[in-house]
Amino acid sequence: MRLLAVAGAMGHPEIMWRPDQGLSARKPTIDDVARLSGVGRTTVSRVLNGGPNVREPVRRKVLEAVQTLDYRVNPQARSLAGGGSRMLALVLASDLDAEPNSFYASALELGAVRQCLHSGFQLFTRHVPQDDPAAIQQVIDIALNQRCQGVILTPPFSDNADLIQQLRARGVHLAAISPGGGGLGLVDAVGIDDEAGGHDIARYLLELGHRHLAYLGGIAGHLSAESRLDGVRRAMREMGLPDDALTVERGDFTFRSGSLIAERMLALSPRPSALICANDDMAAGALSVAHARGLQVPGDVSISGFDDTPVSAIVWPPLTTVHQPLKAMGGEAVRLLSERITGGGGDWAFRTLPHSVVVRESAGAWEA
Template sequence: MTARRPTIDDVARLSGVARTTVSRVLNDGPNVRDEVRARVLEAVKALDYKVNPQARSLAGGGSRLLGLVFASDLESEPNSFYHSALELGALRGCLELGYQLVTRHIPLQSADREQQVYDLIATQRCEGLIFTPPYSDDGALIAEVLRRGCKVVSISPGGAGRGLADGVGMDDEAGGYDIARRLIDLGHRRFAFMGGIEGHLSADRRLDGLMRALSEAGLGQADLIQVRGDFTFRSGVELTPRLLDDPLHPTALVCANDDMAAGALSVVHGRGVKVPQDLSVTGFDDTPVSAIVWPPLTTVHQPLKDMGRRAVALLASRLTGGRAEAEPEFDCLDHAVVERGTAASAP
């Protein structure tokens, strides 16, 4: 004999609430007191209750399918951990709330990239889409998806994309400021910045934060050399020699993500430059690579898994939780400077 699987009614009985309240908690809906929400989640855990996505689909008439859209470059490898961390967080959110997830990498160079997005709605029957940068900055695309009746959550939206739909992210400008402020406090006055692809507004905001910190310290453009990479290890390798050979001779290299910083470190070691004695190097994201390079990388922690998970919760609340007509909201998650071994006092 096999044990009967717990039902939503079992959760309601154990937590002492109505069945509709359990449903509202599972869908991250509004109008639930914190103590009630906690009691329901404790009952879910105690019973090891699992949502049946097929049953929920039949009951609600929807596909229970969400789409996660990444931009990809046909000429370079993907920013693997950034993508996988967001996807893992979204998958965990889907598991908790009874949704399924389909992931699509749509090259920015594709002439039919918008149609590929629309096909997720028409062909795949996605009820909601999660856009990552730079698609999350594309106001026209987001507006058209919403017009077609599909819900949207944007990861780190900027520009025309900000405010059109629910969003989740961190304060990129503040992150850039905090890492630059730390380097300035260490005595650095000559900087290099390795940015991201053209039009990637969240990475550009990291540069804005750096510039704000420089301005407060009485520094400016003359104290900074800038290059654009594509967030890959390869671009870090290719661009670093230009920075090292520049007449400015920077003592601090600020990279817009960890993969480029790792590529930069490989070149710096090959040149015989000591890190952090001769040159401080910092990254952004706090991906696993930041802890395994040598020296371990000082970086800015971006809660990518939490972003993916929260994006699913926001979509669920739009679809079934009573927020269908609510004004768009933006959830700003906390970041932190993670000090390891690549930043020290200026030589």
């Protein structure tokens, strides 16, 4: 193993147990290195910092002890020891084979940047391919190697309990946006009640008279989007509708996937009278297909989105959608994270922000 000894401006750097040692192992301390090498704690610190006045045989003995114990320098702790970089990372999932979501990522980033300015932090954004087998390690490397004091995780990384536990075991401060499943309750988080959002948009359409719905979902495993589908199903049960009154197909949150799924949905016989889309980009894609097929929206089919991004107001007809306060969510994630970094906060908190159904012209009454 190659050891990197990095000079520090103040004190000694903390030492971090290597990832391949497992999370159950005790993290060794600088005193363990001192005992194994037979020298004092101050000498170990001087060696690790590349300091002067250390005889070569002593330096070799300390480095051999470090290698035997399989240590490496923790760059995050070194940054904190030197006063801190005041840098936060926003980690976003990406798909290299699909176009990006038109507004979701930029809205979160804008809200986070605004709060960083207020809180005295800087922000950098990293897009990590969510389907890459090395995605988890990429996120860990971002946290440890980019001198950041905290990391904000977005779906599906915020759903991943193993990733969260690995980062916490390494002393990384975290906040999560819209976590689900195992990610809930492990770190401070912010989001809306996605299940209630799905319920509310479905209930609105059902009260307009629609009885045959289609749901154009996002990527399987995105638990916040799955919660929206759960809400749609709950609204249908409340109306006494059978399971086959809802047709479900998953896409990837893009305009293109919304178009492809809508082609199939609108070719069905009988055709669903309303399409509920997992986000506004997919709804815009579905709307384009309806126009191409000569269907009137909402006369022949109603279409709804989710997020209330700018595209929802500029397409024709403008989309009925669910408002998700994305900028506020990004800002609140930074606020929660900065409180942790500065020593505040008690139990892990989940801040639920309000959502609302935004009624526009793409959804209308239906008479069977």
